[in-house]
Amino acid sequence: MIIKGNLIDCTDTGTIRIREKSCILLKDKVIFKIYQENMLPSSYKDEKIVDYKDALIFPGLTDMHLHAPQFSFRGLGMDMELLDWLNTYTFPEEAKYKDMDYAKKAYTRFVNSLKKSFTTRAIIFATLHKDATILLMDMLEKSGLRCFVGKVNMDRNSTENLIESTEESVGATNEWLNFCKNRYKNTYPIITPRFIPSCSDKLLKELGKIRGCEYGLQSHLSENPKEVEWVKELCPDSKGYLDAYDKRDCLNQSRFSTVMAHCVYSDEAEMKLLKERDVFVAHCPQSNICLSSGIAPVRKFIDMGIKVGFGSDIAAGYSLNIFNQAVEAIGLSKLYWRYIDKNSRPLELAEVFAMATRVAGSYFGKVGALEEGFEADMSVVDDRVLNDGIDDIKKRVERFLYLSDECSLLAKYVAGEQII
Amino acid sequence: MIIKGNLIDCTDTGTIRIREKSCILLKDKVIFKIYQENMLPSSYKDEKIVDYKDALIFPGLTDMHLHAPQFSFRGLGMDMELLDWLNTYTFPEEAKYKDMDYAKKAYTRFVNSLKKSFTTRAIIFATLHKDATILLMDMLEKSGLRCFVGKVNMDRNSTENLIESTEESVGATNEWLNFCKNRYKNTYPIITPRFIPSCSDKLLKELGKIRGCEYGLQSHLSENPKEVEWVKELCPDSKGYLDAYDKRDCLNQSRFSTVMAHCVYSDEAEMKLLKERDVFVAHCPQSNICLSSGIAPVRKFIDMGIKVGFGSDIAAGYSLNIFNQAVEAIGLSKLYWRYIDKNSRPLELAEVFAMATRVAGSYFGKVGALEEGFEADMSVVDDRVLNDGIDDIKKRVERFLYLSDECSLLAKYVAGEQII
Secondary structure: EEEEEEEEEOOOOOOOEEEEEEEEEEEEOOOEEEEEEHHHOOOHHHOOOOEEEEEEEEEEEEEEEHHHHHHHHHOEEEEEEEEHHHHHHHHHHHHHHHOHHHHHHHHHHHHHHHHHEEEEEEEEEOOOOOOHHHHHHHHHHHOOOOOEEEEOOOOOOOOOOOOOOOHHHHHHHHHHHHHHOOOOEEEOOEEEOOOOOOOOOHHHHHHHHHHHOOOOOOEEEEOOOHHHHHHHHHOOOOHHHHHHHHHHHOOOOOOOOEEEOOOOOHHHHHHHHHHOOOEEEEOHHHHHHHOOOOOOHHHOOOOOOEEEEEEEEEEEEEEOOOOHHHHHHHHHHHHHHHHHOOOOOOOOOOHHHHHHHHHHHHHHHOOOOOOOOOOOOOOEEEEEOOOOOOOEEEHHHHOOHHHHHHEEEEEEOOOOOOOO | OOEEEEEEEEEEOOEEEEEEEEEEEEEOEEEEEEHHHHHOOHHOOOOEEEEEEEEEEOOOEEEEEEEEEHHOOOOOOOOOHHHHHHHHHHHHHHHHHHHHHHHHHHHHHHHHHHHHHOEEEEEEEOOHHHHHHHHHHHHHHHHHEEEEEOOOOOOOOOOOOOOOOOOHHHHHHHHHHHHOOOOOOOEEEEEEEOOHHHHHHHHHHHHHHHOOOOOOOOEEEEHHHHHHHHHHHHHHOOHHHHHHHHHHHEEEEEOOOEEEEEEOOOOOHOOOOOOOOOOOOEEHHHHHHHHOOOOOOOOHHOOOOEEEOOOOEEOOOOOOOOOHHHHEEEEEEHHHHHHHHOOOOOOOOHHHHHHHHHHHHHHHHOOOOOOOOOOOEEEEEEOOOOOOOOOOHHHHHHHHHHHHHHHHEEEEEOOOOEEE
């Protein structure tokens, strides 16, 4: 199959690349070749062509951090900081996912909305409930999206109705991982200790063992000052928050990397360890604003060669649109420059576009660019209402990135399969 | 006529008021009475009822600061601070409005978009071109929106193709004001010196005279540190930026108040003068992020009793949706608390809702509330997709305020007239 339109992506050197009126040749799920319209070899003249005319075709976006069960209360309860917010809004909501009827209704809404967004890949927290987590994975598998999903582990400092014993947590995790084997083609389990305050040392070490060389691991890191203080008290043996995970065997090398969300308060030592352990940072700017967490030092991460993508962090963030997160990240980096560090150059549009596409996509392999050999994840966008009167395609793209909510999604492909 | 639905507005004590299934009785352009559905007196039973069923009905919003000619490049050129941004992007664009064909095309797009937004009232900068300003006012009058519009004055520190002599500026302003008399029912001229760097002392004093007791005045104040420094140099006689306007007779009492956009760097003395001269502050959070300007001390303004509304500040801000500005303002106030002043309590949802509706609306008179005697400005919103599964109307409203871009506008009334 051949898909035609204006191709917009990011090169591996981080510049926005625009190829007008070009053809993408798909072979199975992968981009086989890209030609300019008038350079298409005659041997392909009989192929089926889907012509999106003047529409813009973007790579699919990767959401590196979001909580599926919290989708039900996004946009609500934005009046607290992290720890109070968890106890007041989040834990009571997540406890409801013991009830499979509730889970089915709520996850159906979540999966439908994620499907309609610009996101094609996501790394997701479920709840501690094994059955509801499997239900969510079944739905995601059916949606055509490609996701990592984690059954959450938490054996301390939670409410009575949302806690496991260490043994239960380990047992359920093993059962869940066994159940997942051979069940899914495109949905992958990921080890998911909630965060250090929710997980005993013993649990973390067991999870590190289970992770082995096979699984990825996701968690939270250095989000809020009070949380960071608490972790210091809980782990007096450790030099810092990430070091505490490290000492409990969570960061060992594996087939899939570690993802740590937030990293607002990571200091130089923590950044070095992030780099050494090849951890992806999921930067969640909207969440960091809404919970008054603060501004992550993203420029420093980039300068140190740490891989940074975006997380919507539903429901501490309220929008599933990762383009919106990218724009918020530029804004926060400007305020960081203004108020915190005049040597920290604000993020540029091309940088955040790269983070949302090929940097975050690399967690999944060759994902996030319109390039030969990459999996064919694409959003086809009608920008005519927004860009009425704008001919320069560079301007159309720039404006789309800021105002994507005013455009419509014409089609969406994940690994070559059209899902919208 | 009677309009029925769920009424959401803000009381004069600043709380969000929700009246489910209620009826608004219109008389001419004003809200005459409001009844609960089942309390509607039988004498009204024969009136025409427009029943919006379970939809949400909000007061119209007021955009206190935006530049109509800049709508053509919103979402573009977000890589500079104020003064460079003006010289690089803004002045060259505004110069194009000498060409009436260009102005007609561009203003048509702007007015159509403003019409489709949640805004019913706006206070607008045009350009220095008298004819294009009249064209814009003609279009706004026809749209049914109610707006103040200013022909911009600028006689120094601009580019060759966007400057007037002092005499030209004063002359054109008088001609324009005379032309406006008796031409419009719902569109009002407002005196509009661009900002102190663009206006000589003589021009400002003349504009103060022209303003007299009849006209409002809008301008920019204390937006960016370099601009503030420059004003200090330009006005060595003055104690501060606002004091410079004051000493040049711009802030005299009149039928319509003064509106000053931004006020990011207003100190205590400037705040006192804002209060004394009864100036409205147009807080433009998105613009202040995009141009790296900083965070305005909105909590202090509110504590001092200064009236604060929101401005989209197109095109330094990119979204016309004033609900989005309100959400950005909450976020900025949280970062202000986190990084600048721990005594500055973040803004609450009810506060920003009040600012967007009845506080800003009061510039126009009794506008911005669903209350007897108020002009009937209303947006009727279909929130079913966003709020699928949410029954509690308080939650529907809270979530709508954060995620209004995911809802659709069913109808819009301005002073009793349906314009969508």
